[in-house]
Amino acid sequence: MSLWNKTAARLRVLTLVLIVATIAPTLASAGGFFKDERFFGPPTPAPKVLIISMFAPEGQVWLDKLGPWREHKVPGLSPDYPVVRCNRAEVCVMTTGMGHTNAAASTMALVLSRSFDLSRTYFLIAGIAGINPEYGTVGSVAWARYLVDFGIQWEIDAREIPAEWPGGYLGINTRHPKDKPPLDYKTEVFQLDEALLQKAYALSRGVTLSDGAQAQAARAKFPAAPANQPPTVLQCDTLAGDTWFSGTALGERATEWTKIVTDGKGVYCTTQQEDNATYEALKRGAALKLLDLKRVAVLRGGSDFDRPYPGQSSADNLVNYADQGGFVITLNNLFLAGNPLVQAISKNWAAWRNGVPR
Structure with a gap:
């Protein structure tokens, strides 16, 4: 090929590239060739909302009401819950598996898989919990x-607690249960975005929640409000720890610990296992500019009380927690308040x- 022909060929290729670069955005927005899955595969989903549940019933309440769904398999999710489901409104639901380890691993796997464009996604972590009868009811x-982590503490054997101490828990590297620790783990407490919190609360505070006879009977055993009143939508704080607890003294420590690590601003009302772990995984994704923590x-919904009613043992309250009748109504109320x-x-x-929006 002559020098002239080579030059002409290169000019034709360059012209074609320039034409494609110019018209590609128009074709893409029109749903043309550049969005054809036959050539480029499906587009990366960009959820408007991602609902994070921890075990099957928490996720199912959303799946039953907001479908139909398209499944997206994501490597690294729990083998029990290997897919994320998304509907036509770009609302998605994932289930992490229960406990700190599953929550962190599944959330991190999702974020780092880049299977989704999460840059503008709002995340709703929604699940059941124990509830403090001083602030709510089943x-x-x-x-x-x-979000407060209850598990990052020192614990003294209950049989050997110093007589002058109020309990057997104290912050790591402190000298007394009432001391604030240095927060060396960086996951002991997180504060969520205030604007989103207030918007969520305002949208839901007036909804009518589900109730049931068994839950009403359980509430009636408590002598005072709000424990013996119908369920409501609240704004108060949540405590994470993989060890389920039951007892007035432990509940009081949860209240105290929440105040210690939030400098007196936090109000403990629900206890669960996962939220600090889930949030930390999201935080690491935010550090990589993959998502926005302000979203x-x-x-959390109270499916059972964190302490016994007067005359009941802590063991009975824990072992027979299902008798309180809060499980089914709380799952439904998570949907009613979150939707x-x-x-x-x-x-x-x-x-x-x-x-x-303001």
Whole structure:
């Protein structure tokens, strides 16, 4: 080929590249060739809302009500829950598996898989919990401002607690149970975005929640409100720890610990296993610019009391927690209280796309 022909051929290729670069955005927005899955595969899903549940019943309440769903298999998720499901409104549901380890591993796997564009996604962590009868009752649901880890403490054998101490727990590298620890783990406490919290609470505070006869009977054994009242939507804080506990003294420590690590600002009302682990995984994704931590909300529902009613043993309260009748109604109430936020975001995306609307 002559020098002239080689030059002409190169010019034709360059012209074609320039034409393609110019018209590609137009074709893509029109749903043309550049969005054809036959050539480029399916587009990366960009959820408007991702609901994070911890075990099957928590996820199922959303799956039953917001489908139909398309499944997306993500490497590294729990083998019990290997897919993320998304509907046509770009609302997705994932289940991590229970406990700190499963929650962190599954959330981290999702974030780092880059199977989804999470840069503008709102995350709703929604699950059941124990509830403090001083702030709520079975069936109540609470939006959290603070996520507190109850497990990162020192513990003294209960039979050897110093007489002058109020209990057997104290912060790591402290001298007394009332001392604030140095927070060396960096996961002891997280504060969620206030604007999203207030919007979520405002959207849900007036909803009518589910109730049941068994739950009403369990509440009636408590002598005072709010424990003996119908369920409501609350704003109070949640405590994470893999060890389930039952007892007034432990509940009082949960209240004290929440105040210690939040400098007196936090109000303990629900106890669960996973939320600090889930949030830390999301935080690491945010550090990689993969998501926005200001778009994380946490809703926990009280399926059972964290301490016994007067005259009941702590062991009976724990072992027979299912007798309180809170499980089914609380699952439904998580949906009833959480769905207004989900719908507000997905149906008014123009207002929410760039952040929580004022």
